[in-house]
Amino acid sequence: MKSTRLHQARLLMLREAMTAEAASLAVGYASPSQFNREFKRLFALPPAAEVARMRRSFALPPAASGCAVRVFALSGRRGFPGVLDMPASGRHYQGI
Incomplete structure (x- = not known):
């Protein structure tokens, strides 16, 4: 469940240009700091760095x-x- 929410937040930040805080709230996190900690643990990068890496590495069609x-x-x-x-x-x- 946690992994699903973090992946969903990553897509929201990537496709909808949401901030990490807005994406964390959208997927059900009450604490942006807890979201950032768990995001970095799963993806090995903070949210903004991971989204920037994905934008550089992949051609993602807009929603x-x-x-x-x-x-x-x-x-x-x-x-x-x-x-x-x-x-x-x-x-x-x-x-x-």
Whole structure:
């Protein structure tokens, strides 16, 4: 679960140009410092350096405009992972 959230945050920073703090909050971290620590432990680089490395190393097509964004969220009393599909309009949510 932790690895999935960190990979999702990395994609948000890369594709949506989010800051590390915004991406950490988007994937469910309450503490940006904890996010940075765990990110560096997994990827061996701080978030900004990892995103810069990926931009230099890979040609990544931009996210298609108007397509749905899949956001991982915690749901339920015990924090079981869930996925929300958010259409480009951001108005409707459908749990999967």
